[in-house]
Amino acid sequence: MDIPLMADYTISFGDKISLVMYGNRSRSITLQVSLNGSINIPEVGDVNINGLSIMEAQSKIEEIVARALTGTSVDVNVKQAGFRKISILGSVKSPGIYIINPYLSVIEALRYADGLSENTSLRTITVRKNNNRTVIFDAYEYLVYGDTGSNVSLENGDVILMSETDNFVKIKGAVMRPKIYEYNEDETIEDLIKFAQGFESSANRESITATFLENGIVRSSRVVLEDKVPLNLRELNISSNVEIDERDIEVYGSSVSNGSFSKESYSTLIELIDALSFSPNVFPYFSMLEQNDNDSFGKEIISFSLADRSSLENINLKNNAKITFLSRQDVDDLQFLAKFNDIEFESLQRINDLENQKNEILDAYFESAPDSFISDIDLQLAENQKERYDENPFEPPSTEYDQELERKELLLQELKNKVDTQTEFTTFFQKRLSEIEYELNVAKNGFKELRKRKISDFNWTTEIIEYLERNSLIVNLGKDKFLFPLTGNFSPNRVIDYIGRDASNYDYQNAKILMKSFDSPISELTDTILFQSGGVFSIPLVLEQNIQVKILGNVKSPGEFTVPINSTLQDLYVLAGGLEPSADDKSIIFARESLKEKEKIALQSAKRILIDSIISRSSSASGAGNIGSLLPLIELSDKTKPAGRISGDLSFNSNTSKDLLLENGDTIVVPSKSNVVNILGQVLSPTTVVYDPKLSYKKYVGLAGGYNYYADKKNIYVIRSNGLSQPLSNSAFRNGYYEILPGDTIVVPRNFSRAELLGNLSIATRVISDISIAAASLNVIAD
Secondary structure: OOOOOOOOOOOOOOOEEEEEEOOOEEEEEEEOOOOOOOOOOOOOOOEEOOOEEHHHHHHHHHHHHHHHHHEEEEEEEEEOOOOOOEEEEEEEEEOOOEEEEEOOOOHHHHHHHOOOOOEEEOEEEEEEEOOEEEEEOHHHHHHOOHHHHHHOEEOOOEEEEOEEEEEEOOOEOOOOOOOOEEEEOEEHHHHHHHHHHOOOOEEEEEEEEEEEEOOOOEEEEEOOOOOOOOOOOEEEEEEEOOOOOOEEEEEEOOOOOOOEEOOOOOOOOHHHHOOOOOOOOOOEEEEEEEEEEEEOEEEEEEEEOOOOHHHHHEEEEEOOOOOEEEEEEHHHHHHHHHHHHHHHHHHHHHHHHHHHHHHHHHHHHHHHOHHHHHHHHHHHHHHHHHHHHOOOOOOOOOOOOHHHHHHHHHHHHHHHHOOOOOOOOHHHHHHHHHHHHHHHHHHHHHHHHHHHHOOOOOOOOOHHHHHHHHHHEEEEEOOOEEEEEOOOOOHHHHHHHHHOOOOEEOOOHEEEEEEOOOOOOOOOOOOOEOOOOOOEEEEOOOOOOEEEEEEEEEEEEOEEEEEEOOEEEEHHHOOOOOEEEOOOOOEEEEEEEEHHHHHHHHHHHHHHHHHHHHHHHHHHHHHHHHHHHHHHHHEEEEEOOOOOOOOOOOOOOOOHHOOOOOOOOOOOEEEEEEOOOEEEEEEOOOEEEEEEOOOOHHHHHHHOOOOOOOOOOOEEEEOOOEEEEEEEHHHHOOOOOOOOOOEEEEEEOHHHHHHHHOHHHHHHHHHHHHHHHHHHHHHHHOO
8 A cells, every 4th residue: 555654553463564585585575464463474484563563573574584594684564554443432422343444543533433522522532552551642732733743543452532521611802713622721821822723913912811610600810821721711812902994095996097095185085086097998977985984983885976076075085995986897797797696596407407307317217227237237336336445445435326326327328329229219218318418518518608707807796786786777778677887966868878779779769767756757868867776767679660571472472571560461462462363362371480489389398298208107117018109209299390370261351361460570371272182190191182072081081091000080170271170070971971172181180098198198199299280281281
């Protein structure tokens, strides 16, 4: 072992001794001290070295080897120390016999007994050695003064006996480490001060008060360093000298000529400001003066504005004045810092959620994996632990939590590398794990960038941020909020100029300012207003006057159009020159972005329900059999692009087209007249066939190969070319006849009862199925 031994290390059984012989005999051997305390040296015999120091063992072995092997010298060293069995008794929480690391001293060994009792003495630790020798150990020599030589090393059979005492004193006041210490009655007050690491610089060494118990009465008296510790001492208080702060005026800020200024030269704030130089980067609307308040014996903070000279008048400078001027960068950083906690929490919450999802995937995969796979993982864990033990046998064994983390790491690597025995089940877990790890990396990188954002050197404490927030005008720019530190009189249009947003985006004519004392909001932006804490300045966004829409297909002038807000679909038809004769005005496709987003959210929610179901079912033998039917639905949800279709009679001059208001991003497709019928869903071969007025819906289903196993024959429905759907129920027709029209889509839904799906799982499958079929039928019409 490379761990150095203590100077007084004593050899004991179990130690491995290294002997290097040279001279007439040259060899290097390692021998273990036997239970009788001896080592057997080849050609020499047994040599008892138990209880000897390394130097003593060296001398003894050298002498014996020299007699047995003439002309041979030897070097002796301890290659590896054996474990020690000791007893820890007395005033400890868990007295008993312990097997300990051979390199531990008395202080380090005490942790095996779970700590000390309340009144345990560290000044009189008794160590009874195996050779009937007793050592009294004062732990303060090591703990307080750092005397490593005083720390007793331990041997086999040693007994550590911890006694109790009530000689404890609380040292408080102007010392470096005020705490409770144990004292001996022959020590001085100066010794106790050393225990507390000495005086603070502010200590009054002539004012030390001792509190002690005398004849049942608690008394106190002044003491000096040379005095002996009083009997029954309870407390020692070291007084502090009074510090009078008479520093010069200090000016802070990156946009001002900062530094120290003589307080004798400037009695008022305005005198000092007139003597300072400011850069164009200074923020003129808010600065702070912090100084002693001579009346209340505390601190006062006064805010003032360089832009309002009246706010500087009648402010006298007092002792310990600190003046801070903000820069424009400081104000920009304030916007970030005011939101930082919320942003940081959301980022950490996202990372935590993704880590939990990752663990769920690994747990489910582990639960559903074959026994041979689990055995391989456990075997690898055992091999890793053995390697760590071989490298360092004294390292504590892994906790259950550490083993669980290591198991998941091994499982993660195995799942990533599992390509030789791919199954549909394994592929699902690999794909889901890959998605989560990608999102996790994005979230972690975003969090790192958040933490790396550079801010100015301003003294950003929590108190300063809160103070600036309380003294800021809250400027609501549409949905954005800007904190504008402010004091004194201000003009709203100056605030607008400073923030510097694009004026064309905001409706300044309808801007409002509200202060607590105002009876009603102020809308005149050129007025001069006295700021009050909690003021709000709201500037609404300019309402969009125009929107962008597209109309494609069979119209006279297809393309993208800019139309006024509140335009209708009929207005767009007219703007595009009307419909072509080939247009099928009963099959017009109207796609809206806001509806696509809602359908996208619905798909994601449904997909999450399916994934959770697969994970939970994979851990049970009864549920694992139904997983295969859910995997295609997840793949379908990934492939489906929501249509966002508005259905109904959207034909030229219809009531709907005249009433339906357009939104930004709307897309309208006018298809050609169709002469086909689509058959989708649970049929053997989904297809599109030429329309035949003589055929019933059953005949059309037959042309698609007929029903498959999962078909729900009782709930077949048709999607008309205008997007509306109608059920083909038995009450609506007889003998399978129902009027099928050109452009119709016949949908044979899935019989969900066969998959034994209940509750949210049934709803999720229907959501995915309905949205995907609607998108598929729309694609057929558009094509």
